[in-house]
Amino acid sequence: MTIRRLQRYATDTKGLIHACCKSSALGGRGTVSLWLPEQQTQDMPIMILLHGVYGCHLDWTASGRVHDIVTDLIDVGDIPPCALLMPSDGLSGDGSGYLSRQEADYERWIVEDCLDAAYWLSDMLSDQSPVAIGGLSMGGYGALRLGCKYPDRFTAITGHSSITRFDELFLFVEESRAQFTQWGPVQEDVIDYARMHAERLPPLHFDCGVDDRLLAGNRLLHKQLEDISVTHQYLEHAGGHSWDYWQTYVSDALRHAAATW
Numbered sequence: 001m002t003i004r005r006l007q008r009y010a011t012d013t014k015g016l017i018h019a020c021c022k023s024s025a026l027g028g029r030g031t032v033s034l035w036l037p038e039q040q041t042q043d044m045p046i047m048i049l050l051h052g053v054y055g056c057h058l059d060w061t062a063s064g065r066v067h068d069i070v071t072d073l074i075d076v077g078d079i080p081p082c083a084l085l086m087p088s089d090g091l092s093g094d095g096s097g098y099l100s101r102q103e104a105d106y107e108r109w110i111v112e113d114c115l116d117a118a119y120w121l122s123d124m125l126s127d128q129s130p131v132a133i134g135g136l137s138m139g140g141y142g143a144l145r146l147g148c149k150y151p152d153r154f155t156a157i158t159g160h161s162s163i164t165r166f167d168e169l170f171l172f173v174e175e176s177r178a179q180f181t182q183w184g185p186v187q188e189d190v191i192d193y194a195r196m197h198a199e200r201l202p203p204l205h206f207d208c209g210v211d212d213r214l215l216a217g218n219r220l221l222h223k224q225l226e227d228i229s230v231t232h233q234y235l236e237h238a239g240g241h242s243w244d245y246w247q248t249y250v251s252d253a254l255r256h257a258a259a260t261w
Contacts, residue, residue: 002113008121014038016067018057021117025108026090032117033057035067035084036124037074043128045082045155045261046118047254050110050139053095053172057088063243066250073251079258083125087114089142094173097166098142099188101180110142111150132202132257134158136246137214138172141190144206144221148193151200155260158253159206160246164217165189171213191224204232205256207249209239 002024009018015036023030049066051059060066066084073079089106090096096106110133118125133154135143140162147157163169166188170177194201204225208218215236222234233256239245 002116013061013067016061017121019117019121021113021120023109023113025105025113027104030090030109030113030117031057031088032114033061033084033086034118034121035061035070035086036122037071037081037083039074039081040124041081042124043126044124045080045130045132045258046085046115046125047082047257048085048087048110048114048131048133048143050098050133050135050142051086051089052135052137052139055089056091057086060084060086064247064250066247069247069251070254073254078251079254080261082258082261083118083122083129085114085118087117089138093175093179095138095169097138097169097173097180097188098146099180107146111146111153130155130261132156132158132260134160134250134253134257135162136160137241138163138169140206141169144190144204145188145193147204148190148197148201151197151202154202156202156257157204158256160249160253161208161212161214161241162190162206162218163214164191164221168214168217190221194225194230195228198228198230201230203256203260204230205234205253206232207235207237207252209241209245210236211238211240212245213241
């Protein structure tokens with residue numbers, strides 16, 4: 001196990017658990033929210049959902065009500081019972097980018113430690129549970145980049161309104177580039193890892209609103225993936241960089257992930 005001293009907090013919302021744990025990757029505490037459906041199966045699938053800048057592990061449920069959306073999808077049989085795992089990004093500045101940095105390994109926190117926290121919190125989850133990863137904005141960047149970097153760890157990758165290039169992170173965070181690159185140059189565009197693992201990528205789905213300032217980057221990633229013959233689904237919809245958009249289209253991402261479980 002890579003975590004210890006996990007503190008669990010019950011909530012009034014059925015199936016929703018918040019927790020704080022000591023993470024070896026972070027060198028300190030990390031926070032997660034875990035939602036479990038009423039119907040549960042052993043080694044139940046897990047959908048990791050990563051939040052955007054300025055946010056935390058509460059975003060997807062408090063602002064997005066994603067657990068209500070998933071409940072409806074399960075009830076009508078669109079997706080099987082699954083757990084939602086919603087970690088913080090490590091809470092560095094405006095956003096950690098889910099990157100490995102000098103002060104903490106925010107990348108390893110996502111791909112290892114927060115999953116260990118989920119296994120602690122529910123005996124219906126284990127390292128045999130299929131895991132998909134998705135997110136919005138900076139969380140979309142984290143999901144697309146980590147999914148492409150670690151293709152064998154995830155069954156599916158999704159992203160909404162995603163940052164797709166490292167440079168785009170600085171449209172949102174006030175921290176300087178030097179704070180991200182102080183130990184050497186960073187080349188962390190999504191396409192870098194997609195090229196590296198083009199033959200092994202799990203099913204990939206991403207979308208963006210036509211009024212979103214990240215639209216050009218998403219269109220570029222779509223073309224880059226086509227150029228290297230990576231099968232993927234890219235969609236554009238009406239809307240911008242907002243919870244109205246993400247609440248509307250997260251169902252598509254969940255159905256995409258569920259098709260791989």
